[in-house]
Amino acid sequence: MSAKKPLRVGQLIEKNIKWLFPLPTGVFIFLMMIFPVLYTFYVSLTDWDMISGGLISFIGLDNYINLLKDPRFFNAVKLTLYFTVLAVGVEVILGVFIALVLNRDFRGKNIVKLFLLLPMVATPVAIGLAWTLFYEPTIGLGNYGLKLLGLPPSQWLGSKAMVIPALALVDIWEWTPMITLIVLAGLASLPQESFEAAFVDGASRFQIIRYVTLPLLRPTILIALILRCIDALKTFDIIYVMTTGGPGFASETLNIYAYNLSFNYFRFGAASAALVALFTLVLACNLIVLWMRKTYEM
Amino acid sequence: MKEVASREMWRLKTESRIKWKEIGWYLMVIIITIPFIFPLIWILTAAFKTQAQIIASPPLWIFKPTLNNFKSVFMEQNFARFLWNSSVVAVASTVLSLLLGLPAAYSISRYNQRALGVFILVARLMPGISFLIPWYILFSKIRLVDTFTALIASHMLVGLPLIVWIMLNHFDGIPRELEESARVDGCSIQNAFFRIVLPISGPGIITATTLSFLFSWNNFMFSLVLSTNRTKTLPIAIYNFVSYAEVSWGNVMAAAVVIITPAIILTMIFQRYVIKGLTMGAVKG
Numbered sequence: 221m222s223a224k225k226p227l228r229v230g231q232l233i234e235k236n237i238k239w240l241f242p243l244p245t246g247v248f249i250f251l252m253m254i255f256p257v258l259y260t261f262y263v264s265l266t267d268w269d270m271i272s273g274g275l276i277s278f279i280g281l282d283n284y285i286n287l288l289k290d291p292r293f294f295n296a297v298k299l300t301l302y303f304t305v306l307a308v309g310v311e312v313i314l315g316v317f318i319a320l321v322l323n324r325d326f327r328g329k330n331i332v333k334l335f336l337l338l339p340m341v342a343t344p345v346a347i348g349l350a351w352t353l354f355y356e357p358t359i360g361l362g363n364y365g366l367k368l369l370g371l372p373p374s375q376w377l378g379s380k381a382m383v384i385p386a387l388a389l390v391d392i393w394e395w396t397p398m399i400t401l402i403v404l405a406g407l408a409s410l411p412q413e414s415f416e417a418a419f420v421d422g423a424s425r426f427q428i429i430r431y432v433t434l435p436l437l438r439p440t441i442l443i444a445l446i447l448r449c450i451d452a453l454k455t456f457d458i459i460y461v462m463t464t465g466g467p468g469f470a471s472e473t474l475n476i477y478a479y480n481l482s483f484n485y486f487r488f489g490a491a492s493a494a495l496v497a498l499f500t501l502v503l504a505c506n507l508i509v510l511w512m513r514k515t516y517e518m
Numbered sequence: 519m520k521e522v523a524s525r526e527m528w529r530l531k532t533e534s535r536i537k538w539k540e541i542g543w544y545l546m547v548i549i550i551t552i553p554f555i556f557p558l559i560w561i562l563t564a565a566f567k568t569q570a571q572i573i574a575s576p577p578l579w580i581f582k583p584t585l586n587n588f589k590s591v592f593m594e595q596n597f598a599r600f601l602w603n604s605s606v607v608a609v610a611s612t613v614l615s616l617l618l619g620l621p622a623a624y625s626i627s628r629y630n631q632r633a634l635g636v637f638i639l640v641a642r643l644m645p646g647i648s649f650l651i652p653w654y655i656l657f658s659k660i661r662l663v664d665t666f667t668a669l670i671a672s673h674m675l676v677g678l679p680l681i682v683w684i685m686l687n688h689f690d691g692i693p694r695e696l697e698e699s700a701r702v703d704g705c706s707i708q709n710a711f712f713r714i715v716l717p718i719s720g721p722g723i724i725t726a727t728t729l730s731f732l733f734s735w736n737n738f739m740f741s742l743v744l745s746t747n748r749t750k751t752l753p754i755a756i757y758n759f760v761s762y763a764e765v766s767w768g769n770v771m772a773a774a775v776v777i778i779t780p781a782i783i784l785t786m787i788f789q790r791y792v793i794k795g796l797t798m799g800a801v802k803g
Contacts, residue, residue, distance in 0.1 A: 234706045241625035242634055244618045245678065249634075252675045253641050256652035263651065318550050321543075332547060334789055335555045340796065341785045342558060343736045345753040346774035349760060350561045353767055359573035361560070397554060402797045454645040457738045461757060475647055482651050483743060495648045506643045 257499075264492035269485070283493035293494065295469055296477040299384060300501075303459075303473055304452040307388040307395070312445050314392070315399025316437075320429060322400070323407045336397035344394070348461035351390045352377065355462075377463055380470040387471055390458050395451070399444050406440030407433070442512065450505050453498075474498045561778070564771040572767045587772035595769070597776060600755040603666075604777075607741075607751055608734040611670045615677035615730055616723070623685035624711055628694070635686065641679040649675065650743050657744065664746045672740040677730035684729070684795060688722030689715070725791040725798075732781055732792075752777045 233240060264283050268276045287293050322332065339347070354361045355376035363373040376386045410433070418432045434441075456475045459465070465472030465480060472480070478498060481491035564572050566583035591597045626635050653672060654663070662668040696718075697710040705713070716723075738753040745751055750758075756773040759765065785792050 230706050230708070233708055237707050238625060238629050238631075241621035242631060245622035245638075245682065246634060248618060248674065248678065249637055249641060252653075252671060253644070253649065254637070256649045256656075257644075259652040259656075260648060321546060321550065326544075326547075330789070332551055333793065334786060335551050337785055337789065337792060337796075338558055338782060339554055341732055341736075341781045341792065343738075343753055343774075343777045343781060345736075345738045345757055346561070346777050347557070349756065349770050350557055350564075350774060352760070353564075353572075353770075354557070359575065361577060364575050364577065393554065393557065398796060401793055405793075405797050450643055454647075456645075456647065457753075460742075461738070461760075475645060478647055479650075483654075488651055488655070492651060495645075495651070498645055499648050502643060502645055503640070506640070 260492045260495055263488050264496050266489050268489045269487040279489070283489050284496075286490065287493045287497065292469055292472065292477060293497075296472050296474045296494075297497075299471065300453060300473040300475075303384050303388055303391075303455065303471075304449055306385065307391040307452050307455075308445060308448045310388070310392050311396045311399050311448060312441065315396045315444070316403050316434075316441060318396070318400045319403035319407060320433070323404060333401070336400060339394045340397055344457035345461050347394065348390065348458045351458075352462050355386055377471075378467055380467055383463060383467065383471045387459055387462060390462070391452060391455060394458075395448060399441075399448065402444040402447075403437060403440060406437055410436050446505060446508060446512070450502060453502055453505065474501070558778070561771050561774050564767065565775045567768060567771075569766060569768050572771070587766075587768040588776075590766075590769055591772045591776065595755070595759075595773070597752075597755065597773065600750055600752045601776065603745075603749055604735060604751040604753075606666060607669050607673055607749075608731050610666070611673035611677050611734045612727055612730040614670065615674050615681050616727065618674075619678050619681035619726075620685060620716070620723075621711070623682045624689050624715065626682070627686050627689035635682075638679045638682045638686075641675060642683060646676070646739050650739070654743055663744060664748055666749055668744050669741060669749055669751070672744055673734040673737055676733045676737065676740075680730050680733065681726040684726040684798065685719070685722055687798060688719055688725075692718070721791065721794075724788060725795040728784060728788045728791055729795040732784065735777075735781055 265278055265280060266276045267279045267282070318336075322329070353359075357363055357373060357375055357378060360376070362376055366373055374382055377383050414432050414436065415428060418428045423431070454475060455473065456479070459471055459473060459476055460479065463471045465476040474494065475498065478491050478494040481487050481494060485491075560577075563579075565587055566585070567578070567581060568584055568586070571578050571581050622634070625631060626638075649672075653668070657663045657668045692715060697707075697714060700710045700714050701707070736753065737751075738757070741751045741754050742757075745754055752773075756770065756777060759770050759773060
């Protein structure tokens with residue numbers, strides 16, 4: 221009897237393995253993600269804030285209407301897009317260029333790759349603080365560098381015009397290598413015949429890059445670009461640590477706006493509406509990626 | 519004789535031209551690499567400087583290093599404690615994510631449960647902040663704010679989808695025949711998974727584990743809301759430095775070195791896997 225029991229348990233597990241294996245993950249995802257998201261939708265339809273305390277009343281779409289009336293919200297949408305386009309645009313151009321330069325065998329290639337990897341894995345909070353010091357107007361390296369170049373000093377994070385480009389530069393420093401590494405991997409998988417054919421036809425190196433390499437790389441670059449966009453839209457650590465959205469609201473992106481509404485003003489209802497707006501934006505980007513993967517069969 | 523000499527000259531000339539081209543190319547690689555590594559080197563040197571040396575202009579490159587910043591970070595700021603907290607959260611959330619994620623990824627791969635796969639993908643791509651309000655409210659209600667449980671669970675929402683996603687790709691690449699031949703020999707599915715599939719999944723597991731650990735180690739947003747004094751992790755501890763009126767930059771940089779070094783060492787050891795993990799979403803998947 222007791223000898224048979226483990227066998228039966230084993231069979232029972234085997235029979236239901238389709239359910240047993242993914243069940244814990246499914247439950248976890250439901251509790252920690254799906255339920256919270258549904259809850260956010262629900263809260264976004266109420267007037268819940270610190271003042272109302274336990275008394276929550278259902279107010280329909282009022283939070284969304286107020287959101288659309290709030291200039292801070294539009295400012296946040298605008299800044300989120302500005303930051304993303306600026307950072308990702310430079311990252312893609314620079315990243316592809318660096319990948320094309322590094323695309324050959326050479327001694328020390330691994331160490332160069334390691335150096336490129338470090339900005340990505342270094343803790344963003346620590347990085348943000350170091351850059352805060354670089355940007356310090358009186359003692360920072362930034363203005364020292366400008367002085368060396370004979371340029372007037374900048375207020376960097378203190379200036380409403382400079383703050384987004386300054387933050388984007390940190391993002392560029394962190395994430396250009398990701399584009400480079402993705403494109404390098406893409407380059408390694410390209411068919412060699414097309415290059416040989418172009419070479420035999422007497423194409424110059426520049427022509428090969430322009431007319432053979434880049435067109436072949438287009439799907440890889442596109443996917444890298446969109447992956448970066450999704451992450452850049454969500455940037456939080458660097459901006460929160462370096463400016464908390466300031467000066468004024470000059471660097472208050474959607475993420476920071478939603479955070480401030482929730483945990484500085486404790487206006488959970490209004491913040492939830494902003495969050496729904498944010499994840500609609502991000503999910504829309506994701507759908508584009510999924511659709512593109514299907515179209516390009518990647 | 520003359521002809522040989524001129525041919526020899528021509529050979530030398532081309533060789534030196536190639537050599538110069540090589541040197542120019544290496545120079546370009548160095549120029550490209552320096553900006554990426556410079557801020558990290560700067561952080562490292564600043565950690566050993568006094569406040570006056572840090573804010574010196576022009577920047578000092580030669581100075582007498584001091585360990586005072588590290589002393590202050592560990593003695594006065596209690597960083598050993600935060601180092602411990604960060605390690606507990608990163609290790610626990612990664613191990614638990616592996617326990618949950620490995621079987622799930624296997625099942626999604628073998629039984630084509632793509633619906634669950636899509637939810638996992640959405641979890642990976644959702645802005646983390648969208649979970650914070652509900653988590654905060656719910657964890658407060660069940661009195662879990664300021665516990666490691668809440669913090670670990672929140673970090674798992676980063677680690678688990680990552681692990682499932684990486685392992686799903688990995689399992690898809692393992693031929694089913696391997697398990698089927700074991701099944702013919704009377705091996706159960708779960709045994710085939712544990713004894714045959716997992717042992718040959720080393721590279722995938724290393725990639726998934728390293729990235730999950732790194733993301734937890736570096737996580738700021740979740741810990742900012744869900745941790746307080748008792749469970750404070752390193753990113754929150756260093757962030758608290760700058761809330762004082764006068765920032766001690768030496769301490770900040772020493773703390774930065776303490777936080778970044780484990781991440782860098784891990785990356786150096788598992789470089790190949792980290793690159794694979796970070797780029798796989800784009801090239802395949």
